[in-house]
Amino acid sequence: MASLDSNTISLTRFFLAEQKKIPHATGELTQLLASIQTAVKTISSAVRRAGITKLFGTAGNTNVQGEEVKKLDVLANELFINLIKSSYSVAVLISEENETVIEVETERQGKYVIAFDPLDGSSNIDCLVSIGSIFAIFKKEDNSIPTIDEVLMSGRNVVAAGYALYGTATMLIMSTGNGVHGFMLDPTIGEFILTDYDMKIPKRGNIYSINEGYTHQWSEAIQEYVDNKKNPCKGKPYNARYVGSMVADVHRTIKYGGIFLYPATKAAPKGKLRLMYEAIPMAYVVTNAGGAASNGEIPILDIKPEAIHQRTEVFIGSEEDVDEVLQLIRVHK
Numbered sequence: 001m002a003s004l005d006s007n008t009i010s011l012t013r014f015f016l017a018e019q020k021k022i023p024h025a026t027g028e029l030t031q032l033l034a035s036i037q038t039a040v041k042t043i044s045s046a047v048r049r050a051g052i053t054k055l056f057g058t059a060g061n062t063n064v065q066g067e068e069v070k071k072l073d074v075l076a077n078e079l080f081i082n083l084i085k086s087s088y089s090v091a092v093l094i095s096e097e098n099e100t101v102i103e104v105e106t107e108r109q110g111k112y113v114i115a116f117d118p119l120d121g122s123s124n125i126d127c128l129v130s131i132g133s134i135f136a137i138f139k140k141e142d143n144s145i146p147t148i149d150e151v152l153m154s155g156r157n158v159v160a161a162g163y164a165l166y167g168t169a170t171m172l173i174m175s176t177g178n179g180v181h182g183f184m185l186d187p188t189i190g191e192f193i194l195t196d197y198d199m200k201i202p203k204r205g206n207i208y209s210i211n212e213g214y215t216h217q218w219s220e221a222i223q224e225y226v227d228n229k230k231n232p233c234k235g236k237p238y239n240a241r242y243v244g245s246m247v248a249d250v251h252r253t254i255k256y257g258g259i260f261l262y263p264a265t266k267a268a269p270k271g272k273l274r275l276m277y278e279a280i281p282m283a284y285v286v287t288n289a290g291g292a293a294s295n296g297e298i299p300i301l302d303i304k305p306e307a308i309h310q311r312t313e314v315f316i317g318s319e320e321d322v323d324e325v326l327q328l329i330r331v332h333k
């Protein structure tokens with residue numbers, strides 16, 4: 001049994017210290033990160049007890065994406081919205097579960113825009129497989145308060161992004177552009193503790209992660225790529241791993257290396273994953289950990305969104321693995 005650390009680095013302590021490094025920082029971002037932390041702790045607690053408190057199952061409606069909404073989607077969304085609004089740091093919120101943007105009343109407005117997926121991997125809730133939450137925080141170059149018309153910012157306007165993973169333990173992984181850091185929730189004290197400082201993704205892995213049920217709906221390039229992973233000219237085949245929760249699949253990719261792909265299919269010709277609250281935040285984290293993230297043509301962080309629920313293809317992970325699939329896509333053009 002490890003002894004108690006009397007100088008432990010909590011997430012709050014870590015980001016307070018980061019804030020102090022920036023001259024004239026207002027502390028607004030630190031406030032916002034604190035509110036996200038509270039939302040995530042509450043969701044984690046709800047997830048752990050969902051089977052007992054009858055929080056499994058559907059809420060009875062579908063969202064703007066045409067997906068069946070789960071009770072936990074609703075709860076997680078309300079928590080994110082209420083806590084973020086009360087941080088006095090955000091002007092506009094974008095959520096997977098809300099058709100239109102959510103504007104914060106003037107008295108509580110701040111300079112940030114936040115896009116979030118309150119509960120990622122909804123289909124895994126009822127069978128106790130890992131799920132998550134994802135967020136990206138955007139800011140205008142001139143620091144002014146963005147209007148509703150100005151919310152469609154690219155990944156180049158992200159000042160912080162991250163995800164929570166409700167796995168065998170709850171983790172919060174975050175980057176403010178200065179490395180990627182992982183914090184594990186210690187349930188005995190209710191605090192996130194720094195456990196993974198400056199995370200780096202391997203340059204190459206040996207795992208590919210894609211929903212192979214759609215094999216016959218992929219382009220030739222993707223079919224050839226996955227086939228090469230299974231029947232390589234030299235070396236061992238890659239391992240296949242697919243959880244079906246982007247957070248879990250990308251987290252594993254960061255830790256072990258390899259590639260996660262969600263390409264276009266016949267059913268989803270622009271891909272399934274949403275740019276602003278799934279692809280951009282994960283691309284920001286993976287890129288800051290030394291990996292790569294592309295839509296098959298350009299870096300995901302360079303895509304200028306045209307709609308809040310816009311979808312994109314996603315190829316994300318170890319630099320060499322992502323380069324390999326991009327080369328094949330180019331060859332097949």
Ligand code: AHG
Nearest residue numbers: 117119120121122123211244245246
């Ligand atoms: P969400 O639960 O937030 O709607 O996201 C589901 C996403 C993502 O987590 C996952 O990678 C993907 O859907 C899985 O889709 P398929 O079932 O088509 O593989």
Ligand code: MN
Nearest residue numbers: 065067096122
């Ligand atoms: Mn959904």
Ligand code: MN
Nearest residue numbers: 117120121278
């Ligand atoms: Mn999702």
Ligand code: MN
Nearest residue numbers: 096117119120
């Ligand atoms: Mn979701």
